Amino acid sequence: MDPAKLRTLLDSVRQGQLDVDAAIGQLRDLPYSDLGYAMVDHHRALRQGVPEVIFGEGKTTEQILGIARAIVDHGATCFITRIDDDKAKRVLEVFPDARHAQLARCVTIARSPIAKKGTGTVAVIAAGTSDLPVAEEACETLAALGREHVRLYDVGVSGIHRLLMKREVLATASVLIVVAGMEGALPSVVGGLTDRPVIGVPTSVGYGAALGGLTPLAAMLTSCASGVTVVNIDNGFGAAFAAARMDR
Amino acid sequence: MDPAKLRTLLDSVRQGQLDVDAAIGQLRDLPYSDLGYAMVDHHRALRQGVPEVIFGEGKTTEQILGIARAIVDHGATCFITRIDDDKAKRVLEVFPDARHAQLARCVTIARSPIAKKGTGTVAVIAAGTSDLPVAEEACETLAALGREHVRLYDVGVSGIHRLLMKREVLATASVLIVVAGMEGALPSVVGGLTDRPVIGVPTSVGYGAALGGLTPLAAMLTSCASGVTVVNIDNGFGAAFAAARMDR
Amino acid sequence: MDPAKLRTLLDSVRQGQLDVDAAIGQLRDLPYSDLGYAMVDHHRALRQGVPEVIFGEGKTTEQILGIARAIVDHGATCFITRIDDDKAKRVLEVFPDARHAQLARCVTIARSPIAKKGTGTVAVIAAGTSDLPVAEEACETLAALGREHVRLYDVGVSGIHRLLMKREVLATASVLIVVAGMEGALPSVVGGLTDRPVIGVPTSVGYGAALGGLTPLAAMLTSCASGVTVVNIDNGFGAAFAAARMDR
Amino acid sequence: MDPAKLRTLLDSVRQGQLDVDAAIGQLRDLPYSDLGYAMVDHHRALRQGVPEVIFGEGKTTEQILGIARAIVDHGATCFITRIDDDKAKRVLEVFPDARHAQLARCVTIARSPIAKKGTGTVAVIAAGTSDLPVAEEACETLAALGREHVRLYDVGVSGIHRLLMKREVLATASVLIVVAGMEGALPSVVGGLTDRPVIGVPTSVGYGAALGGLTPLAAMLTSCASGVTVVNIDNGFGAAFAAARMDR
Amino acid sequence: MDPAKLRTLLDSVRQGQLDVDAAIGQLRDLPYSDLGYAMVDHHRALRQGVPEVIFGEGKTTEQILGIARAIVDHGATCFITRIDDDKAKRVLEVFPDARHAQLARCVTIARSPIAKKGTGTVAVIAAGTSDLPVAEEACETLAALGREHVRLYDVGVSGIHRLLMKREVLATASVLIVVAGMEGALPSVVGGLTDRPVIGVPTSVGYGAALGGLTPLAAMLTSCASGVTVVNIDNGFGAAFAAARMDR
């Protein structure tokens, strides 16, 4: 319940148009309708300008399409992550203007151009070519959130010069998303080369002692570079969303 | 080697004052002296205005004092974390103007006032009273880094109203550091109540299935609130440093 | 051996119809036949009024049908969990009056109406839509056990108002089954909003640091809300059975 | 804000004694003051009749005494868990009428007799003598919560007859708290001998593959007896609190 | 090199038929050829009367057939474990007299009857029906090793009377192989009911906290019954082989 509606209710009480018991009834749920940040998710989406997100994994094509239609009908941008090729193809048949980023496993359905937000450029840095699906998920999310971003790929620490040659990017990005599997060392090196926020994204790339991504995850959490923060394994979406929180 | 020195060198070559072989010799280490971000750490510290940090755990009082003296002699602010009461007492005997934050286990030796930085106020939120040492480490670090901050303590999720009564703080802080042990649920709830950057700090508070903090760590990494980032267990320092990166 | 049979035996000894050695032989297995709670499982089922349960996972269609026939022939209600669509279809061909709850992966074969039991209503609460199969397994089990129940879905902690709007349900349910994956924070919040028994059911929803459900499991076990109990990952059946134990 | 106060406020508005803007101001925080379950914890404690609980581990004697005084001054019963002998001795010096249960590591400060609650008797069952501290913590908690309880100790599964001789207790208790370390098998056997609620409490008793209690914890969670629920390792308090939720 | 051959060699040296250098050359490898227990595995097999064993998992049908032919050609009994239905069918086409135990996933190719060995009867005890493949692997192995054995199935601890009714078997078996998944409690109960050797075999039956069999494995290792020994998860073969070592 917004202030205007509350004023109307109270005016009605004052003017005797609404008796006290009825007002108590109406105010009963006021705490929650009055919170404002709440209600249904697409309200928040519309208000904040962020797209509605569908996590596609484990959902049927029908479920995805159903949610997507509800979002698009509300005029919001719909952004689908973790969607495989077959389901994406079906979504594109229904929404021919949707954009499918195959490597990133994302589909964006935007009826109107996505407004640019943020004041800088987010750098998305990936250690190896196997990390690209996660890095691209971050890029697609940043695009859906209206954030400028730049890619810096295949700059793993065993060939440290490749990273050093790009140190201008590291120094000037508004936020740095650093994607790495295996030993997950890249955020530590990057963190030492910039004073900007660094978000580590461990990936499940690797085998054996890589433990499905737990090793780079733990490695990034114990980074010797101060002030590196970390998101879940393979969570390119989460890193991009966090970057958007940082560059409002 | 800064541009001015490089110009001087090249001028000397052009004017025949320095022969080519000698110039090659001098340029040999140029890559690294030219990088600028490098050399000894207190140079970086002085230039960036961040204090020199000593991680006190596992260091003897003598080692801590030795490093502290070197830092203070260079005119930098010295900030010591994870220092126990006995060692802190000795440090204060040597540096009577140092400030000891006992609960936070930190000592700050600042010969000149710490300049204010950043544009907003960082909120430090703690779930329970047992989490306070970690939360206070974050506060002390923010103070040493010149960042405004506000405390919001004992607002664990099993008494959710305590948090909800403070939602203005959540909505307006520049960054939110959320400290919680046990099930580590607080960042998820906070992340749903604000669009600002949220940094989760798991603590080793708890026993049994808390696994020394691994449970809240994993819980925060799998938060259902989008865009929460996480630092290592009990790492209040790292969270504050990350917050400073975010609010430059 | 029930008391009546024991009396008959002893009478026979007294009257000299049975000699002492023969009586010793017959009493040999008395401890166990006398226990009463034992024998074959459908005896217990019939006596206690609970249905016979078949855990379908890892059983062939033939095995499931064979056991189901034996149960139904004894006049008991047969309740099958973790049964996939193909096997369920075959069961329905044989038992056309069976009920298949597809999302819950359960089949109920009840030749007579299931008697209502318990004194209250069990609330089944789920954090996200991906948790619904587990929540529905709980609901189907409650139905098979004759317990009233109410659903409260999609009330995850990152949108805390959705849960708060339903606090009457939380306060009045006889038992609350709280289903959540990822960080598993929901039972902590629910536990703080009610003084009724709360059973946490972690789910395998999530990836990476969710560790296949171990993270919400550990999180629920370390809940900051006092008196929350927990069952195995994805064990909607077990939670419902426990709720039935609590609301006899 | 309770309904009576809300009526007064609205009456004031109707009668023109309070203008609309002032009423909006007063209603601003109504959601949370109106929730009722909230505010400070001892309010809840007094209203629900449960004692205030202090988790003693990691708190100094001064902190424990400070909190205890605040509770006792409010007229509530104070119950302290995980308190070692030295601290307990100090508490008893300050509160000479307090009761110290040494094995249970609990202190109860009750200025008035604790009212009996619940309708039945809770059975506290322990596998071995090493599990007694945890079992006794449960008993002390039950006493503080006003619940009748009975002890059944040293009935581990490797001497199964000891348990079987007590099957009447198992069959008639309102709730069964089953405490076991090592392989944690006791709740499975107990769960098969009763249809009452069974709460498993794994203990850290054992070495090597007992993994500090993780093995009995996991074993109880995978119990082959349907409907057993589990609390954290060594959490006798939590089990008793859960039993009190079940036997209101 | 056996003693007879060594005597011949030394005689040749003494008689001057073999010079010292040649003898040194021949004796060079004597340590190992003289050990006797060594050489190729089917020698050991033939001598000890145990069949040659092929672990079928991860081997192609061709590899299995090749090894089987070599064994059978040497006159030994060939015993294949962990072989799936398709491969077993192919083996039976080539060896029509082979015996395929489908549930046990074993094939036995014995050209001559397997001689009885051992002095007693090994009891193979299984907690639930899902544990039968592992229990049957043990039975098939015992058969191939010529050991008498008896089955005792579906005697899990949540229905303890079923086990107690069979206590004569427990008391008189030469060795007891106890197969159980989930919480793995059965060996503890059995170990308390007999003074014979008890071998626990954890199975991968279960889900979630059963951790693929690690939970019953750890539970059996921490059994409160003294003197229970344990083999690897699902290792029915190893348990039977160990039983044969015990009952020579």
Place this chain on the structure above:
Amino acid sequence: MDPAKLRTLLDSVRQGQLDVDAAIGQLRDLPYSDLGYAMVDHHRALRQGVPEVIFGEGKTTEQILGIARAIVDHGATCFITRIDDDKAKRVLEVFPDARHAQLARCVTIARSPIAKKGTGTVAVIAAGTSDLPVAEEACETLAALGREHVRLYDVGVSGIHRLLMKREVLATASVLIVVAGMEGALPSVVGGLTDRPVIGVPTSVGYGAALGGLTPLAAMLTSCASGVTVVNIDNGFGAAFAAARMDR
């Protein structure tokens, strides 16, 4: 209730000295008194000739002495494991004829000579000198159980010849207890050199990746030698008890 007493009871019924209701009453608890294996543990001990065992760890000196007195008063042999030097000294003051094996951390109080049992000699084999406390615990237990045993120490696999020189011992022992920490490889080598029962005992010797004994434990469980069984980490007592079960 033993057969003689049962006969007396039934005779009394037959002769009319005991009426049927009274007999039913007396037979009520017959199952358990009739089981024979049950009642109090020292009954079993006396009957089977095994000593009463006290696990000393975590027990106070008073508790140990109390239990020891009860055992000795019953005429049984008392065997205490995991007892530290201070407590052992106190026990010896009370029982001057007790024997303290310091390295094994065991005390034996035997008022009469321990009768020899078993048909062979148990070999206790240890990989390194750090494993000796566990190996000696096994030896002391074997002595208390009346089993012949022989020590074979410091024969780790990195000096394989030391073991090979003792292969006669390996071939002729009735049971082999093989104690090893670190990589736990010794049981695999021993298992290949004998056809007798081999019991692996992993120890907590080692650091880092030895994981407190979990690594040798897992290594022994996956031994490439068929039919090796395993007990818990550092469980020399359990291995010896298992050996006694095997060599009855």
Place this chain on the structure above:
Amino acid sequence: MDPAKLRTLLDSVRQGQLDVDAAIGQLRDLPYSDLGYAMVDHHRALRQGVPEVIFGEGKTTEQILGIARAIVDHGATCFITRIDDDKAKRVLEVFPDARHAQLARCVTIARSPIAKKGTGTVAVIAAGTSDLPVAEEACETLAALGREHVRLYDVGVSGIHRLLMKREVLATASVLIVVAGMEGALPSVVGGLTDRPVIGVPTSVGYGAALGGLTPLAAMLTSCASGVTVVNIDNGFGAAFAAARMDR
């Protein structure tokens, strides 16, 4: 930038052909172009004579072919690891002169003979036949790196004589690569029989407590033989590459 180019640049400055600002511009990236070890990977490959390596797992046939063409076009040898049969077949269609080692899952495309390097022979030792794919990957890698190597297969520790008969190989190899799954004991035994470098390669062979190779990995790391080093699970390539570093 190599010294020659740097001299040319400085000569140009001296002779006034290049002004100072332009020289500063050209020297800007000198640190990294001057490092020499850097640039693109095939430069390093060509210079050091090592082949370019493609890790085939997770790459499409098109990606593999694209990278392979680029390498071959540069005149370098292309070595592909972890490539399945179908993809290898396609590669051989495009590069008919390529060599496919099926068991090793490797393809080598060498347009010119690979030059022999190193001074000795690397021994590749495998415990069981299931370890051969990993051992063969090591052999293929050694071949691609121009290193002599010898195979020693099926010499697991449960048949220790098989290894001892080959002790000359162990004593004379330049480096020993020891491949073993299950309990991973072989490197310990080998390390005690040679003073040459020993590289342990754990494999994922085994089940249950083998933990997908983590058990032999941890076992090798805690080897009682001094100076054994270890690579990741199944990493035959890495072991061979390390051997080549050791035998330059």
Place this chain on the structure above:
Amino acid sequence: MDPAKLRTLLDSVRQGQLDVDAAIGQLRDLPYSDLGYAMVDHHRALRQGVPEVIFGEGKTTEQILGIARAIVDHGATCFITRIDDDKAKRVLEVFPDARHAQLARCVTIARSPIAKKGTGTVAVIAAGTSDLPVAEEACETLAALGREHVRLYDVGVSGIHRLLMKREVLATASVLIVVAGMEGALPSVVGGLTDRPVIGVPTSVGYGAALGGLTPLAAMLTSCASGVTVVNIDNGFGAAFAAARMDR
């Protein structure tokens, strides 16, 4: 038995001085006495010129002194690792010419100068100051083994220039021992800057997600630099011993 002794024996047989049965008796243990590498460890030590090593952890001062005396009496060099200050002081009282490296926790007792071995210089590289005890243990071991070595300390990857300035050392060392805790990234960077053997030594430096060294251990095992090998956590001794194997 060495070849000379074998020749003597055979000559005696030939000349009739030793009859065949006696010769068989003497040859009985030949395999093992003939192996040469065997017998007691100090024989090997003396022959290979490596010192006898005592792992001091968990040994009493008396045990250490006893072994040390035996070694020194045989004329060998005695090298003690993991010895704390108090025990070292006692050793120095007995062996006044011993050398105690306090930070390395090592004592060396060399009655004669240690001969130089190897052809190059081993680089010992440490990431942070907390890693120095482990690095120094490696240095002391190298000294005891007669290997030249050079230290390169405090070159962690978050200040990458510090390492790059020393790239000559990396390129020219015979072997590189790289010591790092926390995220353990240093070996990956070093491995990319040299073609020499790189041995990673993870340390237990760090907290929380560092998991006592398991994180850098796993990180090093999954290094993106090819051919890095790894030793156990904190195992500076093992790394140095491996380096000595590599640089014979």
